[in-house]
Amino acid sequence: MTTSQGELLPATRRALLHRIAVAQAEGRAPSLVAAVVRDGTTVWTGARTSVDGHAPDENVQYRIGSITKIFTAVLVLRLRDEGALDLGDPLEKHLPGTGVGEATVAELLAHTGGLAAETPGPWWERSPGSLRPELADVLGERPLLTPPGRRFHYSNPGYAMLGALVEKLRGAPWEDVLRREVLEPLGLHRTSTRPQAPHAGGWAVHPWADVMLPEPTEDLGRMAPAGQLWSTTGDLARFAVFLVNGDERVLSAESLREMRTPAAPHEAADVASGYAYCLGMEIRRRNGRSLVGHTGSLPGFLACLMISVEDDVAAIALANSTSGPLLFSVVADLVRIVAEAEPRIPAPWKPLGEADPSLLELTGQWYWGTHAFALRLTADGLVSLGPLAPAGRRSRFRPNGDGTWTGLEGYYADELLKAVRRPDGSVSHLDLGSFVFTRQPYEEGAPVPGGVDPEGWRGIS
Incomplete structure (x- = not known):
């Protein structure tokens, strides 16, 4: 048996009535x-x-x-x-x-x-x-x-x-x-x-x-x-x-x-x-x-x-x-x-009607230092950026109409996200309030603050 979103099950209604009845009786209102x-x-x-x-x-x-x-x-x-x-x-x-x-x-x-x-x-x-x-x-x-x-x-x-x-x-x-x-x-x-x-x-x-x-x-x-x-x-x-x-x-x-x-x-x-x-x-x-x-x-x-x-x-x-x-x-x-x-029933997932290829190009995995993040494009027209780990800074971003996005919540609320492109039009990195996100951790040739050691990644002998 199912109920519409506008109805409550009899057991739920009784529980609600019981709660206010206890409050009125014990609180003597x-x-x-x-x-x-x-x-x-x-x-x-x-x-x-x-x-x-x-x-x-x-x-x-x-x-x-x-x-x-x-x-x-x-x-x-x-x-x-x-x-x-x-x-x-x-x-x-x-x-x-x-x-x-x-x-x-x-x-x-x-x-x-x-x-x-x-x-x-x-x-x-x-x-x-x-x-x-x-x-x-x-x-x-x-x-x-x-x-x-x-x-x-x-x-x-x-x-x-x-x-x-x-x-x-x-x-x-x-x-x-x-x-x-x-x-x-x-x-x-x-x-x-x-x-x-x-x-x-x-x-x-x-x-x-x-x-x-x-x-x-x-x-x-x-x-x-x-x-x-x-x-x-x-x-x-x-x-x-x-x-x-x-x-x-x-x-x-x-x-x-x-x-x-x-x-x-x-x-x-x-x-x-x-x-x-x-x-x-x-x-x-x-x-x-x-x-x-x-x-x-x-x-x-x-x-x-x-x-x-x-x-x-x-x-x-x-x-x-x-x-x-x-x-x-x-x-x-x-x-x-x-x-x-009666948990909220989520709205059905629906795909985007049309995706901007230049925006679709930005989706996927990015790195802030060695922290792995994912950028996603959602059906509501927003983009989300969040860590692949269970915890960390994450936010949704709304488009500003000029190729930039503004953060909606959390640490990145009201911060500006933008894709920085090379002279040939390819994407160099993402800039989020001066944080540089690259496709590879400390990507060679990317403008990572402090630079990247020219000897690259190494083990310790």
């Missing part, structure tokens, strides 16, 4: 709702207990906290792609007078701008945004804890600065820009800055008794770009598909790949745990796979969206409790259950 996306389609949704007297579904809103930061980062990358700013620009260039203007846009996106984690004054998540009407109220008297670029330090005020940057360059409120440029084009009609029925209420569950207390729902004001949004599993499932595939009306797949690339220096603890921060997204290691997305929390709510790009599986979980279920663990397990129980 008033309600928990989840969804799984595979191959660009929502293939499973599940919920436990009720909201307004019925089981929550994919259209019930929950507050998503810091998942909002991904949306803000998308707006910033849109400005970059349009040429309105550069990620290396200091904030002062576009938004003068903040007191943190030496931090660059990229550093703010990656939480390496040196800003404090939270705002001064009352707990901003449980107090009205009207208490912080100006950016100075968000930053306080000591906005920089360390020099920008020195280390990763998660900063909610940093994203308030990015929201203000969007407002300055667009000449409109962050909320309006977000709705016009992201939510409406992607069809995220149930994502909003304020709750829209049906929505869950936020609750605090007593740590030592099975009783609850309602949490206040505050408008975060200037801090909105860091955590204001409400959304649903249905909308976040569509958003997860966008974060992998892109949408030219909003942001290209290439820019989203950049957003998913680590951009912050690793702390020792982060290396041990497999954690890294990118441009508005987190990468976490769990169950032997990399998951990219974001967690979120505000008083009364927990949220998590994570994607395994390699497995093409994403999962979302939302709960209406201040603490309780560890939603990252839940989401990581939902991805694992699907990826392991």
Whole structure:
């Protein structure tokens, strides 16, 4: 018996339901709702207990906290792609007078701008945004804890600065820009800055008794770009598909790949745990796979969206409790259950329609020093260069249209690969960021840096 890619087997569906049922019961969440996306389609949704007297579904809103930061980062990358700013620009260039203007846009996106984690004054998540009407109220008297670029330090005020940057360059409120440029084009009609029925209420569950207390729902004001949004599993499932595939009306797949690339220096603890921060997204290691997305929390709510790009599986979980279920663990397990129980079926291999003879000539074995590499031409129009040994530096390269290629990942990301030809047109060697690859190890007559001993290879008597 076989199933289509859009269906899950009954055993898989039961395992997913069991996982969220355990999380809701042991975490004592008033309600928990989840969804799984595979191959660009929502293939499973599940919920436990009720909201307004019925089981929550994919259209019930929950507050998503810091998942909002991904949306803000998308707006910033849109400005970059349009040429309105550069990620290396200091904030002062576009938004003068903040007191943190030496931090660059990229550093703010990656939480390496040196800003404090939270705002001064009352707990901003449980107090009205009207208490912080100006950016100075968000930053306080000591906005920089360390020099920008020195280390990763998660900063909610940093994203308030990015929201203000969007407002300055667009000449409109962050909320309006977000709705016009992201939510409406992607069809995220149930994502909003304020709750829209049906929505869950936020609750605090007593740590030592099975009783609850309602949490206040505050408008975060200037801090909105860091955590204001409400959304649903249905909308976040569509958003997860966008974060992998892109949408030219909003942001290209290439820019989203950049957003998913680590951009912050690793702390020792982060290396041990497999954690890294990118441009508005987190990468976490769990169950032997990399998951990219974001967690979120505000008083009364927990949220998590994570994607395994390699497995093409994403999962979302939302709960209406201040603490309780560890939603990252839940989401990581939902991805694992699907990826392991029903592994991704690869697309059929298909040959190239037509191969450029000059490119075909470059395929095969090459040597960097004595290290053996293979260059391959693939049906997707890319070339790959990787060691014949199990480990080593490898990358795919996209053509630039001028006989050169640019690396897409790993050590060779953004490096230039080119074939260097002799005056007669024959290929002398490959040049990859000054590394010389030859057809034979230390090939005689090739421009190998340091030269080749004229006596050649020899044994030792």
